[in-house]
Amino acid sequence: MGVKGLQHFVDSCCPEARVTVHLREMAKRQRVCTSTANIPSPTLVVDGMACLRHWYTCKDWVCGGQWREYMELLKGWVEAFTSAGIRLVFFFDGVVEDQKRQVWVKRRRRVNGEISKMFRHIKACGVQPGRALFCLPSGLATFTCFALRSLGQSVFCSEQEADYEIASYARQHGCMGILGQDSDFIIYDSAPYLSVAKLRIDSLTTVLYDRQRLCHAIGLTATQLPLLACLLGNDVVSEEQMQHIRNNAIATYRTNNPASHRGAPQGQKVLAVSQLVSSLWGREEQEPEFIPHSVNLSAPHRELLKKGVCSYLLPGQDASQRGDISAPPSAFEKHVSPQILKACREKHVATEGFMVYSVVCQGVIHCSNTLEDEEDSELLPQALVYKPCRQRIYGLLLLHGHEGSSVDLPAIREWFVYGGNPLKEPDMVHPVPVHLPYHQPSLDLLWFGTSPEVPTLRLMSFLSIFDCQEFSDLHGDIEDALLAALCLVTYIVLQVQTLSQEDVDAYLSQAVCLRLKSPNDLQNIKLPVLSSRAVQLGSLYVRGLGNLLGANCASGSPLPGAALMPWHSFDGRLFHSKYLLAHSGTEKAVLLESDPSRLSLFIRLREKLGEACGKRGRVLQSRPCAPERGPGVPPGTGHRERHAGGAKDWRERGETGGGHGHGGGWRASGEASGDLSECEGRSTAWRVNPHSHSYPYGHDGGAQNTSRPPTQSRGRSHLNRGRYRAAPRASHFLLPARAQRGSVVLRGRKDFAMR
Template identity: 70%
Template sequence: MGVKGLQSFMERCCPQACVTVNLREMARRHAANSQQGFTTTADTISPTLVVDGMACLRHWYSCRDWVCGGQWKEYIDVLKSWVEVFTSAGIRLVFFFDGVVEEQKRPEWVKRRRRVNGEVSKMFGYIKEHGEQPGRELFCLPSGLATFTPFALRSMGQQVFCTVREADYEIASYARQHGSMGILGQDSDFIIYDSAPYLSVAKLRINSLTTVMYDRQRLCQTIGLPVTQLPLLACLLGNDVVSEEQMQHIRNIAMATYRKNQPAPHSAAPQGQVVLAVSQLVSSLWNREEEEPGLVPQSLNLSAPDTEVLQKGIRSYVLPGQKGLELGEDISAPPSASAFETYVSSEILKACREKHIAAEGFMVYNVVCAGVTECSNTLEDEEDAELLPQALVYKPCRQQIYGLLLLLGHDGSTVDLPAIREWFVFPGNPLREPDMVQPVPVSLPCDRPSLDLLWFSTGPEVSALRLTAFLSIFECLKLSELHGVIDDSLLAALCLVTYIVLQVQTLSQEDVDAYLSQAVCLRLKSPEELQQIELPLLSSRAVQLGSLYVRGLSHLLGANTASGCPLPSAALMPWHSFDGRLFHSKYLLAHSGTETTKLLDSDQSCLSLFLQLRVKLTEICRKRGRILPSRPNAPQQRPKTTRHRHTGWSPGGGEAWRGRRDEAGGHRHERGWRERGDERRNQSEYENRKQSQPPKQSSGRSYNNRGRYQLAPSWSLPPAPGT
């Protein structure tokens, strides 16, 4: 969010502070100045650009498809090319990604998530109405992009940090301490920090390496403030710490005074006039002799709570080593210990923190050190009542991840163990408070080991135990037979699809065939071939299934980290087992009754591997009482689209999308998630999940005790399409 209206004010009313710069030239000047100085460290000599990774995601993901789950191989190529441009210019990149959501910013986080939910709802409405991807005005990042991008950059040899506190603060701190040439991002808070120059990623022209630098010195000259007063200005205008509403009365006073003293007000837009008015107010306050630098002026006549929050906001801009704003709190100090840290050893805590900061782990740091975890928006259709939200699909495995982390470190009793606070976004969740989720013990076929043994010990027995723990979390222990027989990425894909089938009773044989066939065929396709796939239309259901899979990969990553990493992290990355357009094409093929041979691109090796995976999945499901029905559901091709030239998709008969509700054996749509409101909290079958239940009872939970989600009937397994 940054500072309300400040950046637009600079662009519209203070153009002299928006300077077009050439990053190559900046790098040369920075290197020359560093060599002439007294410091000789590598960081100061090498021109380093600190990159706000979260702000860059929308600019990095330039792939044509975004609703189908992500074109991950193409995305990796885009990232490589982007990095190479800077490397060839002699610029070293250091990336930062958000690793925590600080509680003081939770309300703003919730506000943004609700807004994006509305955009996702419009996106699905468009897809169902037109059968195609909407324009960029409804663009949403593919689910999981922020999770997997740090791993992608690390695989390219880049230095990546995942933050343990507010990301803007850590970025500004690093840039200041290491003498970086600039900060590349899109957040006006970087104008306020006394750190490296703030460079706009939105204005970046990658071919010429030019962008706009927002010059804080020129800004201050224009509005008549010293730079030391920028933090107070930012807080009075409104930022992530001090909301607009809290200081609205101060801005009203400033505007009244401004209009009184300016018979002919500045021609700026209303928000620009607010910036000028508040700047004049701040300047008048600090010109009084009784005011001390760094304190909230008493003449503002704020209440004690407002004074406290304003001081907190000002403090948030004070970087380590800076003088002049000592307000009694060391913001650079690490977060205090939580109750959850008592359940693990100091060695585990240290390893969790190190993995988190180095972007090598996922989920475990926040669980162990703070007892909280969150997940942003996912592409989910609130009107599709037959598919569970991913937050509920993966809740049982998360409970076991929590159990593995916290219960292996003490006596195994859950009586006194506090619940994990989950902030997971999905349609119908008002996000007024977190869901309190209890850890569940992992059923291991051996004596309960310690978490330290699982993480730090070596030897074949420990390696086998790690794999057992990982597969047990997803109730797929039988898949250990395939470890070393098939690629790790395919083992992970099979584990994930099997888990989804066990949890989501409405999945059909055709859905499974789409998942597995695309995972098998992806290995043989180049990014260029994947880009050439043309889809005759889009299925809103396939869009949601694609996002469900990618979110599942992040849960595999969390379980792998918690289990001591039995699989290499690279095997769990989406570019090794998923492509959105490929999956969508396989979904349409499978549901149109295409022969299995054609589904596997008429490649005998792919067909053989596909059948091997499907047999193993079917075997596990049968033992759990889960029999997959065949329910082909071919959509009607839109007249304006062309025939699929790469997969041979041919539309079958059947009802059009909007008229298929009553189709026999089809997928029904009932009341949407928002209409059901808080009924989502009736989740006792998840929260009271017990490992002691017989396998048949514990397979595939239904959602909502009031009967809107029922278990699928026990079907006989028919022949798969084309076999």
Template identity: 70%
Template sequence: MGVKGLQQFVDRCCPEACVAVDLRDMARQHAARTTDHTTSPTLVVDGMACLRHWYSCKDWVCGGQWREYIEALKSWVESFTSAGIRLVFFFDGVIEEKKRREWVKRRHRVNGEMCKLFRHIKTSGQQPGRDLFILPSGLATFTPFALRSLGQEVFCTVQEADFEIARYARHHGSMGILGQDSDFIIYDSAPYLSMAKLQIDSLTTVLYDRQRLCRSIGMSVNQLPLLACLLGNDVVSEERMQHIRNNAMATYRKMHPASLSGSQQGQMLLAVSQFVSSLWGQEEEETRLIPQSLNLSDPDREFLERGVCSYLLPGQEALQLGDSFPFGSAFEKYVSLEILKACREKHIAAEGFMVYSVVCEGVVECSNTVEDDEDNELLPQALVYKSCRQHIYSLLLQPRHDGSVVEPPAIREWFVYPGNPLNKPELVHPVAVSLPCDQPSLDLLWFSTGPEVSALRLACFFSVFDCQEFSELYGAIDDSLLAALCLVTYIALQVPALSLEDVDAYLSQAVCLRLKSPQELQQIKLPFLSSRAVQLGSLYVRGLSHLLGANSASGCPLPSAALLPWHSFDGRLFHSKYLLAHSSTEDTVLLDSDSACLSLFLHLRDKLTEACRRRSRVLQSRPNPQTRYRDRHTGGGESLREATGCHQSRGGWQERWEARQDQREYENQEHMWERGGHRGRGMRGDQHSHPHSYPYGNDGGLQNMSPPHKQSRGRSYRSKGRYRLAPRWSQPPAPGI
């Protein structure tokens, strides 16, 4: 996040501190200086700063072109490894509370950009330019898994990411830090290399030389932490030290009346640097963090000292940040020390998701999702998956069986969605999963072995999504398709506006994706974009992260790789299937004229509709007439105003959400919706009502009011005869319309 205005000042006003470097030459020189010839020169990479550069795929608004993204990452990594440079990646693993205010400000700013994005799509039917570029939902979550699949070393932080990156680089004598954060100028660590100026073909970039910077602004390097805090950073807010900057600026203008041209920010930085260098008038004060001559109140001085200390790495002076577990004693009532250690280890190794935040921090956050603030039909993803998260919390924080009754604690959620002002966290209470036995302890799920435990892990995983009957499909279909079926079924149960056509789009793209190369996916043509399809794509990807969380909490009954988006989702492919499904396209065409794909698709759809029928959820056919739009004179889509669906609601989603809390999802259905020949399917859904109701609870999720489905604990979920896709007998037609 960095120091206010410092990066811009160095780039624009201090060319002598911007040194062009060849990373191959740097690596050779670094290897010649080191005594350890067994390890290649290491470059520490700030992964979060690289996401916007890594994701260069054309269609970013549709939910992510994940297979193309994997190929781009692979090529990027190979550029370094072929030059003999070892890469170590770091990703933000926590958001420290001292930075929460800044995090909230950024989330509100992105919300404003999201509104512009959807207005553009609904007005033009096209993706906007890069000026409105927003990262696909979940990119920061899944990129560490992608890099690990490419054999890279990846770490997820448990403290401030910049601090951990600088500490690692200093401790291991790394050749440099590749990122885009001016905090790396302040840390006394490895050389700071610009990601923004990296030319990947030539492996050249710019090195920001902190020694040259200090010479140009007339101060010493040990004064940089104080300069950073007075200018404003993520620890010391810009507003807190405004009075000091104002005084420094007034003094600077008196002393330099003839040099007031240039940017206001540049003048401010020079004024504050001159002020800082003037504070140390005596040699004995050089060792002080905050000179006594700086007139501050006791609270401000203490606050400023904390900010300066945050830049000091192990082995340097002053107070150091410890490595102790950041959880309170309350959590010891719910998990063992072994679980705490396992959570931390998995989190640091980027092998888990959500569990560390819940067990060790008691807080979960989710950044902006690509969803429309003005949409009156689709629910925000934060509410769609709330019921799922409550079940995950229950699995993770079940009181240990010591005879005492302890109420599990509420988890503090910071989720960005329309209507949430983010003034404070929402307190979300765990809700127990429905199992035929007592809920197992986390130690049993994570550390025990045997067929009964394996079956229990699987039962817990599916119970999180209220899809217990899908356990019988384990081993019969590929794990990635099983996960996709589970997720789409959960979405269908939670989102009343989801139609048959939406389900068909989800399932058909998951089935067809398995046979498509990244090159084929890039060749798909989209005549126009549907804002509703954009939201549904992001909703699915966010759901995959919840699958990861449920899988981790349940003891990993499924391999994590099966839950990653490049195995079950492509934004462009999904968008094309959505347009086809809502245009009354035959099933055969929807499945690329592949008989094996069609058979598997029909099997999955039958399982989904049966699961919905058991819960009194009747899926309706609601084709979107806007998907049939095509202007022969303009080429299609130039003046499209995309609707959000056939049925427009009278009020917003919040009003409808509250109105449905005490109602059944679909009451007193007079007749089943019939397609009347739509894709040749005839009657859809089920003509029998279910005796149990599933009303909406206070949390907005569908609450299971029926008795749990009975399952024997020793049951084997692996059956004979897997569904396998036969080779394509012909080249399918182009998926675009």
């Protein structure tokens, strides 16, 4: 969040504090200054979370991510710096601290409103909305960490507030600067703060925010900046808590400066509070955490203000103010060994693990917004789709020695964003044992074991989390990325009863065809129209890859991490094109691009999935859907009318037992209607390159050849307020009996991670 209004003030009212710099020249000067010291090449510490919107410039973002193109963009971005002799060190948020949770929740609600507008636009216009409604593809932060590591970069995941760790690292290692977009970096006494928003990658120029010039302009010393930040409002001290202090300061400032040339309200506020801070004591140095007694505050607010000021003190400035992070916090230390705790922390910091640190060491897990249509009653939110999977991951991590006992079982606090969840408190989710033909192996054996049977144990543990044990015979026979994709799609089919054979064909055909596609091939795919349902299915798949990562890490990594990356098994534009083709009745040979080897592999995967589902009583049905609005498709002939046989609205499936209820229903309150002014004209020829296959829809938008008449729309269902049980979906009673006993009641409905 940064300091309220400070970034805008420096950009708009304090030009003397903004200096255009050439990073190549900065690096040359840094080399000269450190030539005799034992310091590596000139280093920039990069706030990864602040860069995501600047990195992801691919044309399509609603379809689930153009991951191979994104990888090429990241590679070019990194090479621009390395060619200039600049070393990069990346930090990403690894936790959501309790003091920032309300800020996090507020942002998640705001983004949900934007996502709702985005889906309304797609359903009304059949095209992606403009940049005003841009949302990052689901899971982007998570997979960017792995992408940068694959490019040979140093990447760290924070254990505390990421801004603090970035500033600490930059100060400790004598870095040439911090590249980000957060005004907190002006306050920290660390390396120079460089703007990623003003960065020109071609010339490596940007804006440096000079804290000394800022101090001179507002009449403060550098040691007074933390108090200024807290009185303006930051992550620790909310803007509202210091409102009365600012009001008094602004009134005094206007009296003393009736004709100030910096008369804009934002400028007045910063200058007024600066004048107040300056008047509280003389210009002589004071202890940084000292709060003058003349500040009119209650005892609790004074302590909060001191805490906020101390949050800007870096190691070496006042080491007593920050806890020792050498030992990880241990939410469930009695359930795992010290060796596991140590490994969890190391994996987390190095971004090699996913989910395990949050679960084992903190007992809490977060997941940011997902591109999901809250008005679509046929598709479950991803948080509920993957809940049984997460429960088994938790069980693998924590249920050693319980042997099915319900006594003293730990519960994980889940902060997941989905429709109907007000995020006032976490969902309390209990682990479920992983069912294997033998006793559940210990985590120490899975992670550190070297005996010959351990690889098999790891693989079977991983597959059991997704109820796909019979796919073990495919390991080593097909590519690991395809095995992972097959497990994921099979799991989705078992959990989502409205998934059709056409959806499965789209998922599998794009996974098979992606293997031989270049980024350029993928960019050249033409999408004649967008389907909101396909958008949601794309995000559902990518979120599933995150759960595959968590399961793989918990199981001791039976599959190489690279096999679980989206650029090896998913491309949003390719999936969307396959979805449109599959639902238009395209022949399988054409769906597989007239390649016999691809068709053969596709059929094999399709048969394996069908066999696994058949054993569990899940029979896929053909239910072709037209997009809501295609070229010439009149309103009212969308997929809700064509998607016959859909399951009942998940929000009408009863009540939960235990936990808190999520009132308010599926749709978020206070959402504005989408701006449809950006609807664009579209060609009436439905074709997808490079095979120029015509989509079989007539000019009136109806299917030319359909095996069944359109069914009547269910319409929008009445939304239950309160609690609901997700268990009655067919996937619950189709699982083996042992898994049913382990299933629990699910409750209704954001980044990192998590994200």
